[in-house]
Amino acid sequence: MPDWKKIRDDFPALHQQVNGHPLVYLDNAATTQRPRVVIDTLSRFYERDNANVHRGLHALSMRATDAYEGARARVAKFINAAAPEEIIFTRGTTESINLVASSWGSANLKPGDVILLTEMEHHSNLVPWQLIAQRTGAKLRYLPVLGANVEGGLDLAQLDALLTPEVKLFAFTHVSNTTGTINPAAELCAKARAKKIVTMIDGAQSIGHMPVDVRAIGCDFYAFSGHKMAAVTGIGAFYGRQALLDAMPPYQGGGGMISNVDFFESRWKPTPERFEAGTPNFADAIALGAACDYLDGIGRDEIARHDGDLARLAYEKLSVLPGIRLLGPKGERGGLVSFAFQEVHAHDIVTFADEDGIALRGGHHCNQPLMKKLGLTGTTRASFYVYNTAEEIDVLVTSLRRILKFFAGS
Amino acid sequence: MPDWKKIRDDFPALHQQVNGHPLVYLDNAATTQRPRVVIDTLSRFYERDNANVHRGLHALSMRATDAYEGARARVAKFINAAAPEEIIFTRGTTESINLVASSWGSANLKPGDVILLTEMEHHSNLVPWQLIAQRTGAKLRYLPVLGANVEGGLDLAQLDALLTPEVKLFAFTHVSNTTGTINPAAELCAKARAKKIVTMIDGAQSIGHMPVDVRAIGCDFYAFSGHKMAAVTGIGAFYGRQALLDAMPPYQGGGGMISNVDFFESRWKPTPERFEAGTPNFADAIALGAACDYLDGIGRDEIARHDGDLARLAYEKLSVLPGIRLLGPKGERGGLVSFAFQEVHAHDIVTFADEDGIALRGGHHCNQPLMKKLGLTGTTRASFYVYNTAEEIDVLVTSLRRILKFFAGS
Amino acid sequence: MSDLSDLYQQVILDHNRRPRNRGKLPTANRVAHGDNPTCGDQCNVYLRVEGDRIAEISFDGSGCAISQASASLMTTQLKGKTAAEAGKLYEEFHHIVTTGEEPAEISDLGAFAGVHTFPARIKCATLGWHAALNALKGDPAPATTESHTD
Amino acid sequence: MSDLSDLYQQVILDHNRRPRNRGKLPTANRVAHGDNPTCGDQCNVYLRVEGDRIAEISFDGSGCAISQASASLMTTQLKGKTAAEAGKLYEEFHHIVTTGEEPAEISDLGAFAGVHTFPARIKCATLGWHAALNALKGDPAPATTESHTD
Numbered sequence A, B: 001m002p003d004w005k006k007i008r009d010d011f012p013a014l015h016q017q018v019n020g021h022p023l024v025y026l027d028n029a030a031t032t033q034r035p036r037v038v039i040d041t042l043s044r045f046y047e048r049d050n051a052n053v054h055r056g057l058h059a060l061s062m063r064a065t066d067a068y069e070g071a072r073a074r075v076a077k078f079i080n081a082a083a084p085e086e087i088i089f090t091r092g093t094t095e096s097i098n099l100v101a102s103s104w105g106s107a108n109l110k111p112g113d114v115i116l117l118t119e120m121e122h123h124s125n126l127v128p129w130q131l132i133a134q135r136t137g138a139k140l141r142y143l144p145v146l147g148a149n150v151e152g153g154l155d156l157a158q159l160d161a162l163l164t165p166e167v168k169l170f171a172f173t174h175v176s177n178t179t180g181t182i183n184p185a186a187e188l189c190a191k192a193r194a195k196k197i198v199t200m201i202d203g204a205q206s207i208g209h210m211p212v213d214v215r216a217i218g219c220d221f222y223a224f225s226g227h228k229m230a231a232v233t234g235i236g237a238f239y240g241r242q243a244l245l246d247a248m249p250p251y252q253g254g255g256g257m258i259s260n261v262d263f264f265e266s267r268w269k270p271t272p273e274r275f276e277a278g279t280p281n282f283a284d285a286i287a288l289g290a291a292c293d294y295l296d297g298i299g300r301d302e303i304a305r306h307d308g309d310l311a312r313l314a315y316e317k318l319s320v321l322p323g324i325r326l327l328g329p330k331g332e333r334g335g336l337v338s339f340a341f342q343e344v345h346a347h348d349i350v351t352f353a354d355e356d357g358i359a360l361r362g363g364h365h366c367n368q369p370l371m372k373k374l375g376l377t378g379t380t381r382a383s384f385y386v387y388n389t390a391e392e393i394d395v396l397v398t399s400l401r402r403i404l405k406f407f408a409g410s
Numbered sequence C, D: 001m002s003d004l005s006d007l008y009q010q011v012i013l014d015h016n017r018r019p020r021n022r023g024k025l026p027t028a029n030r031v032a033h034g035d036n037p038t039c040g041d042q043c044n045v046y047l048r049v050e051g052d053r054i055a056e057i058s059f060d061g062s063g064c065a066i067s068q069a070s071a072s073l074m075t076t077q078l079k080g081k082t083a084a085e086a087g088k089l090y091e092e093f094h095h096i097v098t099t100g101e102e103p104a105e106i107s108d109l110g111a112f113a114g115v116h117t118f119p120a121r122i123k124c125a126t127l128g129w130h131a132a133l134n135a136l137k138g139d140p141a142p143a144t145t146e147s148h149t150d
């Protein structure tokens, strides 16, 4: 068993007072905190090895290149990709999905083709597909979620019927950032693969919270963000199966991704360079590698259990509050709970909780269509990570009781 | 006069030995080093204020949002933009140019239109235009550079004739990363503006080295990278004139850039949010703000003089080496020199210089078409920044003499 | 809790719990929609303008207590006003929520003075007003609190 | 300077200064182009293959001393060899430049053992070989040192 108390000490930002109370940081689905070792990896890199990567033959540049390509290999191992070349560094999940939608989409989609999404997608796994659909004449189709007051999971019974021959790609989230639902990724990919449909998984909410093995899942693309897995902002990546990447045109053009440039045409390097135009964010990529080490040091099975346990505990303790509506499944779930009250708006809750030092997120969670479908204008979300405790859930429940009383009683 | 010796002490990475010699870092055009205050701003942010920006109503999120938007305002002031909303954060120069080429280009270019570039552009200000030209049917045209053995500057006499009615956009670099030429940006923009041609400036090599006032220059877009101006990797920005930005479609889709999302269509937020899909790289943006403070603390006039003086001194001292060919103008120039020998290839020079602790860059500098035009396969480049000294130039010259002797003599 | 009681004053809680003039206005001849994309708050304002005066006004939508109470209170204040008077009142209100200064004359608008210590909430307080002013101008574009002039 | 003298051995400097078999081969029946996009190094290899043997071979291009000397030395080694023998020789050479181990039999190829302490230069040393092997296979695509198998 990991020493969770000691783990908490690894995160400097947690040890502060907010509005006179110890900080209770429950906004991890938006971004996690970063452990000392990640912050220090970054500073140390800038203090010792900083130089531009590639095309550099001096000592610092070679050190930086080795560290950067080492981080790529580390990330590949983290998700069990077949080779480092299958990892493309990006700014995060959103850029990863835009890159795939634009590059794969422009080469593979034509009028009449269908992109299958689900009704629980984050705007980042929805708007990029709207944009490429407009550009190519392809159409969007949605796998529905089960309606209000049921679990809010995917209506899997409808999937077979929706995977028609026009469907060229199926994109879905591994874990919902709004309901906490964990989708059966391997099963969904198997169904799509059987029909030669390309699959793209939004791993923003899974990557830092559970073991992820892209080959066991059997997906073609898997996107994620560093800042949601104890690493830093500005860096993320996606996995792409080599054969697909090799056939994809570049996304951005510029230094580092070409093998030959003439005034009127250029030839591209192979992956991963083809998709990383310009100076890459090598320092933050190296910090991402350090975060992989850190999380594997704890053990991702352990993290999944820890975060899931806290979410289930929170679900249970919150469920007794008067008038609460809890989203997502009661049992197995990702490390977050999301809830709404008829009488008190999520933003008022967040403002009140902040007065008690509790960091929550309220609103549509970049999930407007799902909110509309569930008949909600927003929810309040508490999301957990390795450093959160059962006591913090009690603090949350006490604060919520006080808020409800304020709005009901006065 | 700034205390240059004290400034050198601000940069931790410089104070190390490489291959048994004190590091002489002359690869600043590739990336600069970062001062302690920038590195510390980043660590401190992660240790204290880290939370996702926007849509957040708790204390850390509000602090992070204020710091991020504060950085935007700081960058706006740094280049004298009219408003913070005219600053869009990106990964760097390359992404900035890709964003403008794709977004502005897709909305404004049609078959028969012409994009005017120059023959001295970095691949990052060339390939994005090739890509959008392919997509829209527009054509590329080039303002020539003066040929071999002359200064390698732009052939300005040809500009008027090339600015024909078909030209919709004129993109050029402010300072060449290969020859050190400083282009007369305001003059070029005035000529274009008189013909209602949109202008885009690649400021990668100017931003950290001289005062930049986008309104005095009169450009429509101005792109740059943080890592070349004493800030960190993964962050950069571009300036866009409000009226142009308002009329541009989004580039990437996702969280944070929409005002309303439905399953089949979305509405966009105004600038700058429209162009910043997903979680922005807020921490590195805040470090970029700190770099602006740091550079203005020294004074950009002073930096321009310092770097230019070193480059001119280097030009003079190198010019006596047997068989050397020096690129770019003899007098006024940006803070770099680039040179070639018939007998010794640039990569061999870089490898030998590294043995003496000197960091140089050799090759085509992402400038292949210019190399071909000048009849070169590559050059060796020494590029300077605030911490470099005249003594370091002597170390370079001594090392080069030794290298020439090794290859000639043995 | 002192700042919070300043923010959520009795007037606000009361308007939030029992909003005035809430619902569609069947006789409306002007409508405008406002949204705060940052929060997801929505607000429709319905006006019946007669001559240059607001004869009737109502609102609906969803959002936090601040935005709902502000829209509710606004409807009580704007009824019978001309466009010019409405604009002036908004300026006064904007001054209150951004500076925290109480209004010169005694007015329920003063209840929103506490908003100024919560800058993230200013957009909530002004959402309904933006929509109403747009409706008065006959501007068909949805009002958004992300406009540059806010 | 000891590492550098290991890298730039006499054999290499000599081939760099006086390259063997440099220039186009008018009688060539196989040609391949190689480039190292990271460095900008370029190399063309020209072959006249008779039966299954390399009857004649030459190269041209531009690049650092390592890449030019390696291509030059390669031409002297490949002349008269079959494709299978050439492949084996390349394997041996690749082993030398990546491990620094001297070849079993005495050979000028051993001069490139110093390359292994400069990993960034391995691609320079193998550029000409990649092109030659491609030419032998009759592969029309330009060889690039960025291939995944390197």
Ligand SMILES: Cc1ncc(COP(=O)(O)O)c(C=O)c1O
Pocket: A255, A277, A278, A279, A280, B029, B030, B091, B092, B093, B094, B095, B122, B124, B125, B173, B175, B176, B177, B202, B204, B205, B225, B366
């Ligand atoms: C003139 C010029 N333009 C563009 C770039 C690209 O900048 P970045 O790699 O930071 O995107 C560079 C630097 O490599 C440059 O020197």
Ligand SMILES: Cc1ncc(COP(=O)(O)O)c(C=O)c1O
Pocket: A029, A030, A091, A092, A093, A094, A095, A122, A124, A125, A173, A175, A176, A177, A202, A204, A205, A225, A366, B255, B277, B278, B279, B280
């Ligand atoms: C499910 C999901 N997908 C995508 C994203 C977007 O991630 P990012 O903002 O890091 O690009 C998020 C987080 O906001 C998310 O929760």
